[in-house]
Amino acid sequence: MSNSQMILQMQNITKTFGPVKALTNVNLEIARGEIHAICGENGAGKSTLMNVLSGVYSYGSYSGTIIYDGKECKFKKIKDSEKLGIVVIQQELALTPFLSIAENIFLGNERQKSGVIDWEATRADAIKVMEQVGLHEDPDTKVMDIGVGKQQLVEIAKALSKKVKLLLLDEPTAALNDEDSAHLLQIIRDLRDHQGVTSVIISHKLNEIAAIADNVTIIRDGSTVGWMTNSEENPLDQDELIHKMVGRELTNLYPEHVSHIGEEIFRVENWTLHHPLDQQRVIVDHANIYARAGEIVGLAGLMGAGRTEMAMSIFGRTYGSGVSGKVYVHGKEIDTSTVRKAIEAGIAYVTEDRKGYGLNLLQNIRENSTSAALTRYSKQGVMDEGVERVAVEKYRKDFNIKTPSIEEQVSNLSGGNQQKVLLAKWVISNPDILILDEPTRGIDVGAKYEIYEIIEQLADEGKAIIVISSELPELIGICDRIYTISQGVVTDDVPKSRFTQEYLMKGMTQEKTKLKKVGES
Amino acid sequence: MSLESLTPQNKNNVKRGTVLEAFTSNARQYGIVGALIAIIIVFEILTGGLLLQPNTIVQLIQQNAYVIILAVGMVMIIIATHIDLSVGSLVGFIGGCVALLMQNAHMNWFLAIIIGLLIGLLVGVWQGFWVAFVGIPAFITTLGGMLIFRGLATTLIKASIPVNNTSFNAIAANYLPNVFGWWGPFDGLSIVVGILVVIVFAWTQLRKRTKVAKVGLVPEPMTATYIKIAIATVVIAALTFEFASSGNATQGGIPIILVIVGVLVLAYHFILTRTVFGRRVYAIGGNRRAASLSGINTRRVDFTLFIHMGFLSAVAAIAMLSRLSSASAATGNSFELDAIAACFVGGTAVTGGIGTVPGVVIGALVMGVINQGLSIMGVDSALIQTIKGLVLLLAVAVDIIPKLRKR
Known part of the structure; x- marks a missing residue:
């Protein structure tokens, strides 16, 4: 293709965060008037690439060149790229819920005369762009009163109002139900066919990509690893795509471990839950899982598959609405409707967001470590600090938490050590079942290895461990069995003998219509 | 799961803290104490030695008792990321109730106090219900409470109700009975109590050391403990001297109100630092979501906090009514602001999660000493208010500015 056909060329883009290389010599070429998909695992660098393009990371903070419409661009901020017609629609919608649709569409771009808003023009122009995206609502409706699907359309209308030429969509259907997703994809096609808008779409849903994309660029570990075309005559080979997405080498990053698997001690039956706000949306659909003593069970799924949501809903209904299903511990059905009851039943949930939901950064290691077991370290409501110190001191040593003292504030610890404190906190609550959500997120390789050793040691003590992780090699490295989850449905129960990234990825990307549920026969 | 992991060899690996570290590790707390001492010295000089007169100190305590009592509750509320604006109105309202019970219903003064405390608890239940179970922000709930109870106080009291019960009025005005007689010019009881306090302080410090050592941890250096005990002894001895020589011909020594304040301060310091409830308050204040994911019933904690505050x-x-010997509709006006100011001067974090009872007591004393010192110097009360406002701003700025640089 010649250069004039290219609306965008990104050449040798490299972006680092401190010592971490997020992107290494990424090349991306987008032709005028196509729908281009970017594929890759969680953390492959897709969103970073979008942020480089849109100017969130200003020129100079990355290396490489961006050529847009035949001219080299040096965006300092988002406004610069928007001026040229590049609009990004983030995964998290950037709408103000209490303002109307029309106000949101022209937010930051108000129809005005010397500072006074021209409401007639605002409404008229809003209706025009709303027509283009098939949004038939009163422009004065508040955004909070329309569904997520329609909110997504408001975002696109907002982009159109800025005379968009290149539309970037980051996981646009992740939060949508099937009907809204199909509608949205059709809108993107219409924009291409009738308005000449080029779209770049980041998605985890392979069927969606096969249905809409003209070309696909695959990113893995911050580098472009492949490029595929998709047309009616020559459809996308999804197996090849998966292979390219995950095809990295497994090195010896995981401790050697032989599991001693005992009796089943944990079982979840027909677990179903809905979105806390949109109660029509099913987040987890009749999931059945179990875990045995001494077993490390993985939950593999892409972002938005419902792994964390399932774990949190089991753990004291801390997520979701309309939760139904049964939980059994040691063969007895238990009530997990509050966190306290779940803890007493022997369940612990170690959050993926250690700063937001896990630790109290204002307290020290000792106080954090016992915060889920205060009653066990007290007599008549008075803390027994001697016993408490001994217990925490033991885990400081066992888990190798690098700190001068357990009286140290957790905010002064590194990510890896904070993660160990969080683990200690839940081990101190003395659970039989430990659900670990992204236990190695954001920590360095050395600390990861130590966390794996701790996990295996806990399994050897007879606990059932459930690990949620976005890193497939990690799950393959430490698990005895892996459930794959796709869009809220448990699609497969994979024994260790069949662990390959390709096989797991297939289970993780199964489309809803084809889903066969595990345990339903 | 045994104690074997804590062998003596490990202990040797741990670096022993130095004397300096033992003090600098709590720099923030010692900083406030230092500020208080500096302010006292400045005013002692400016007032020509009048500030540290025995009767001035007693007056300082009697005048600021209400701030300390309210601040002790307020600090817990603020740690848990709430606020209580209604406490000033409550002082007026409950004072009015107790005065009415004694003067119009001729109730026994002790029974009237009990009923007054019960009303406080009930109001706590009322406000706690709205904050914890309905989820109305404490700012709104207690702003409502501020208006409600000021209104009720005005309706009940009309202009004012004089209290002429001498036993009741003695609470704020009198001293502990002079049971050991006079030892020279000094009150015997004050000296006995002073010595006891020193002994108890030294004993708790040493006991803490042995407890720390018993569980296999390294205590602070012995010298640091001795220095702490020595400083405490000097301070307590000085206060004992002041109290022992205060009073008049028939009475002398320790003001009753000081005992009440002291007991409350110790009790609430214990609750916040040593009990499960206290731990939960800090956990909620530091990270409410993490606390509820740790099985802490955050609503119940919020509810209980407001009952404490009530x-x-x-x-x-009651302390205020006794001191003024009369209830008036305006009693307690803006007390909530004094209590909140004491909390922030005393190092409580505006965003919650951080704060101590000793800290706010010192915060209250800083404000009290400034007030007292300037009054002795004859500074206009309007100007005193301005200066106190600036001190509040400065105290919080000193806390926040180093954090800005860190970023």
């Missing part, structure tokens, strides 16, 4: 408001109301 109780302490009632105590402050």
Whole structure:
């Protein structure tokens, strides 16, 4: 293709965060008037690439060149790229819920005369762009009163109002139900066919990509690893795509471990839950899982598959609405409707967001470590600090938490050590079942290895461990069995003998219509 | 799961803290104490030695008792990321109730106090219900409470109700009975109590050391403990001297109100630092979501906090009524702001999660000493208010500015 056909060329883009290389010599070429998909695992660098393009990371903070419409661009901020017609629609919608649709569409771009808003023009122009995206609502409706699907359309209308030429969509259907997703994809096609808008779409849903994309660029570990075309005559080979997405080498990053698997001690039956706000949306659909003593069970799924949501809903209904299903511990059905009851039943949930939901950064290691077991370290409501110190001191040593003292504030610890404190906190609550959500997120390789050793040691003590992780090699490295989850449905129960990234990825990307549920026969 | 992991060899690996570290590790707390000492010295000089006169100190305590009592509750509320604006109105309202019970219903003064405390608890239940179970922000709930109870106080009291019960009025005005007689010019009881306090302080410090050592941890250096005990002894001895020589011909020594304040301060310091409830308050204040994911019933903690605050408001109301010997509709006006200011001067974090009872006591004393010192110097009360406002701003700025640089 010649250069004039290219609306965008990104050449040798490299972006680092401190010592971490997020992107290494990424090349991306987008032709005028196509729908281009970017594929890759969680953390492959897709969103970073979008942020480089849109100017969130200003020129100079990355290396490489961006050529847009035949001219080299040096965006300092988002406004610069928007001026040229590049609009990004983030995964998290950037709408103000209490303002109307029309106000949101022209937010930051108000129809005005010397500072006074021209409401007639605002409404008229809003209706025009709303027509283009098939949004038939009163422009004065508040955004909070329309569904997520329609909110997504408001975002696109907002982009159109800025005379968009290149539309970037980051996981646009992740939060949508099937009907809204199909509608949205059709809108993107219409924009291409009738308005000449080029779209770049980041998605985890392979069927969606096969249905809409003209070309696909695959990113893995911050580098472009492949490029595929998709047309009616020559459809996308999804197996090849998966292979390219995950095809990295497994090195010896995981401790050697032989599991001693005992009796089943944990079982979840027909677990179903809905979105806390949109109660029509099913987040987890009749999931059945179990875990045995001494077993490390993985939950593999892409972002938005419902792994964390399932774990949190089991753990004291801390997520979701309309939760139904049964939980059994040691063969007895238990009530997990509050966190306290779940803890007493022997369940612990170690959050993926250690700063937001896990630790109290204002307290020290000792106080954090016992915060889920205060009653066990007290007599008549008075803390027994001697016993408490001994217990925490033991885990400081066992888990190798690098700190001068357990009286140290957790905010002064590194990510890896904070993660160990969080683990200690839940081990101190003395659970039989430990659900670990992204236990190695954001920590360095050395600390990861130590966390794996701790996990295996806990399994050897007879606990059932459930690990949620976005890193497939990690799950393959430490698990005895892996459930794959796709869009809220448990699609497969994979024994260790069949662990390959390709096989797991297939289970993780199964489309809803084809889903066969595990345990339903 | 045994104690074997804590062998003596490990202990040797741990670096022993130095004397300096033992003090600098709590720099923030010692900083406030230092500020208080500096302010006292400045005013002692400016007032020509009048500030540290025995009767001035007693007056300082009697005048600021209500701030300390309210601030002790307020600090817990603020740690848990709430606020209580209603305490000033409650002081007026409950004071009015107790005065009415004694003067119009001729109730026994002790029974009237009990009923006053019960009313405080009930108001706590009322406000706690709205905050914890309905989810109305504490700012709104207690702003409502501020208006409600000021209104009720005005309706009840009309202009004012004089209290002429001498036993009741003695609470704020009198001293502990002079049971050991006079030892020279000094009150015997004050000296006995002073010595006891020193002994108890030294004993707790040493006991803490042995307890720390018993569980296999390294205590602070012995010298640091001795220095702490020595400083405490000097301070307590100085205060003992002041109290022992205060009073008049028939009475002398320790003001009753000081005992009440002291007991409350110790009790609430214990609750916040040593009990499960206290731990939960800090956990909620530091990270509410993490606390509820740790199985802490955050609503129940919020509810209980407001009951504590209601109780302490009632105590402050009784202390104030006794001191003024009369209830008036305006009693307690803006007390909530004094209590909140004491909390922030005393190092409580505006965003919650951080704060201590000793800290706010010192915060209250800083404000009290400034007030007292400037009054002795004859500074206009309007100007005193301005200066106190600036001190509040400065105290919080000193806390926040180093954090800005860190970023």
